[in-house]
Amino acid sequence: MSTHLTVVVLAAGQGTRMKSDLPKVLHTIGARPMLAHVIDSAQFLNPDAIHVVYGHGGERVKERLQDLPVSWVLQSQQLGTGHAVNQAMKEIADSQIVLVLYGDVPLISPATLSRLVDAAKDSSLGLLTAELGDPTGYGRIVRDAAGNITSIVEQKDASPDQLAIAEINTGMLAVNAGQLRDWLSGIDNGNSQGEYYLTDIIALAVESGVRINAISTLDLPEIEGVNNRVQLAELERVFQQRQAKRLMLEGVTLRDPARFDLRGSLKVGRDVEIDIGVIIEGEVKIGDRCYIGPNCILKDVVLGSDVRVEANSILDSSTLGNHCLIGPFARLRPECQLADDVKVGNFVEVKKSTVDKGSKINHLTYVGDTRMGANVNVGAGTITCNYDGANKHRTVIGDDVFIGSNSQLVAPVTIGDGATIGAGSTITRDTPAGELTLSRGEQKTLKGWKRPVKIKR
Numbered sequence: 001m002s003t004h005l006t007v008v009v010l011a012a013g014q015g016t017r018m019k020s021d022l023p024k025v026l027h028t029i030g031a032r033p034m035l036a037h038v039i040d041s042a043q044f045l046n047p048d049a050i051h052v053v054y055g056h057g058g059e060r061v062k063e064r065l066q067d068l069p070v071s072w073v074l075q076s077q078q079l080g081t082g083h084a085v086n087q088a089m090k091e092i093a094d095s096q097i098v099l100v101l102y103g104d105v106p107l108i109s110p111a112t113l114s115r116l117v118d119a120a121k122d123s124s125l126g127l128l129t130a131e132l133g134d135p136t137g138y139g140r141i142v143r144d145a146a147g148n149i150t151s152i153v154e155q156k157d158a159s160p161d162q163l164a165i166a167e168i169n170t171g172m173l174a175v176n177a178g179q180l181r182d183w184l185s186g187i188d189n190g191n192s193q194g195e196y197y198l199t200d201i202i203a204l205a206v207e208s209g210v211r212i213n214a215i216s217t218l219d220l221p222e223i224e225g226v227n228n229r230v231q232l233a234e235l236e237r238v239f240q241q242r243q244a245k246r247l248m249l250e251g252v253t254l255r256d257p258a259r260f261d262l263r264g265s266l267k268v269g270r271d272v273e274i275d276i277g278v279i280i281e282g283e284v285k286i287g288d289r290c291y292i293g294p295n296c297i298l299k300d301v302v303l304g305s306d307v308r309v310e311a312n313s314i315l316d317s318s319t320l321g322n323h324c325l326i327g328p329f330a331r332l333r334p335e336c337q338l339a340d341d342v343k344v345g346n347f348v349e350v351k352k353s354t355v356d357k358g359s360k361i362n363h364l365t366y367v368g369d370t371r372m373g374a375n376v377n378v379g380a381g382t383i384t385c386n387y388d389g390a391n392k393h394r395t396v397i398g399d400d401v402f403i404g405s406n407s408q409l410v411a412p413v414t415i416g417d418g419a420t421i422g423a424g425s426t427i428t429r430d431t432p433a434g435e436l437t438l439s440r441g442e443q444k445t446l447k448g449w450k451r452p453v454k455i456k457r
């Protein structure tokens with residue numbers, strides 16, 4: 001018989017210790033909500049359904065994660081983990097295996113979950129446990145003389161002997177739904193916290209002759225929960241180190257894996273080198289032999305091969321061809337398309353523009369809403385004046401144009417192919433192809449003119 005799996009993710013807790021207006025499970029690891037990480041891992045198991053138990057005021061959780069293939073179950077009062085799981089049971093057929101996960105334990109791996117589900121086969125209860133040097137706060141796994149698990153006792157209800165037990169309950173378990181339903185109806189809240197403990201089903205399972213099949217993991221971060229922002233930061237680092245390691249094994253040189261942040265997905269070609277302090281966001285593709293210099297931010301960009309992005313450059317929602325040279329201190333704002341061999345130098349901002357092959361915008365320039373041809377040379381200090389205070393206008397620059405330094409191109413305006421613009425010009429009308437156009441006061445010299453001198457008192 002094939003197992004039909006239903007996942008229940010508990011996410012109704014308040015998260016008071018986060019001291020936040022944001023529901024705890026929406027706090028992010030690698031820019032993705034913790035709850036989304038858990039759902040991602042669960043999806044690897046191809047469950048029939050994923051139910052997320054959310055709390056009162058958790059509408060924001062639903063809203064933020066509405067694209068995920070889960071069904072939402074409201075637990076309007078947080079009466080304990082057993083009560084929380086019970087809210088989802090109405091939706092679940094007896095023949096299913098139920099896997100219980102937690103929205104604030106974000107790094108749980110599909111491999112471990114798959115072992116846990118296997119541990120529930122043959123009518124056993126699969127329980128994920130871990131040995132901790134400091135088990136304080138966790139439920140303890142109580143075993144009999146023969147080593148069989150007999151119950152779980154919570155920290156607050158434990159005897160001194162039980163508090164010395166290092167084996168803890170991670171909270172994650174897998175078991176047949178029909179049995180789970182029976183046991184949940186048999187638990188009460190007669191304990192020190194006045195809660196319906198999910199952990200109380202262990203003793204009931206043992207009573208009804210069900211074997212408790214404990215599996216454990218040595219990888220502790222995957223069972224760690226987040227209760228405050230210190231723990232959030234710790235798991236963020238673990239997550240980033242893992243991504244960095246994976247990328248290095250895929251052939252990327254990271255100058256310092258501890259100073260690399262990936263907040264999204266990164267696809268790389270061969271022999272890519274990434275210097276320190278780089279942040280990659282959204283979906284980024286980097287071609288063969290690219291170099292990304294220190295302190296760059298790349299968000300939703302595609303780079304061809306042999307591109308160099310020098311230090312302190314910010315690239316957003318743009319596409320670059322091969323052999324481009326960007327920065328240092330360059331900014332590509334959304335919707336730029338640079339062809340092969342384009343150079344964008346220091347203190348240059350380009351926005352919503354296409355730049356054809358071999359054009360150079362090397363220093364101190366703003367290019368916006370522009371269609372630029374091939375082999376154009378844009379002099380230092382050039383500005384496309386694209387905004388009249390109300391509307392944006394386009395600048396069109398032909399092939400082989402040379403724009404002298406400190407020029408303003410007042411859009412809408414077209415510079416013909418092969419045109420030259422004299423340095424210091426303010427261009428307000430279209431300029432003809434192949435000709436020199438300039439607008440500039442004539443230079444004169446006042447012979448014998450003397451500078452004023454300070455009057456002595």
Ligand code: UD1
Pocket residue numbers: 010011012013014053075077078079080081082083084102103104137138139140152154168169170171196197198199225
């Ligand atoms: C629980 C376990 C404990 C285990 C620990 C691991 C119980 C009784 N105890 O303790 O054995 O070692 O987790 O971290 O299960 N939640 C709801 N609704 C509720 C109560 C809780 O959704 O009514 C969610 C919380 O959001 C949280 C999770 O369940 O994500 C755990 O709840 P919490 O109250 O923190 O349980 P612990 O005391 O940590």
Ligand code: CA
Pocket residue numbers: 225
């Ligand atoms: Ca907890």
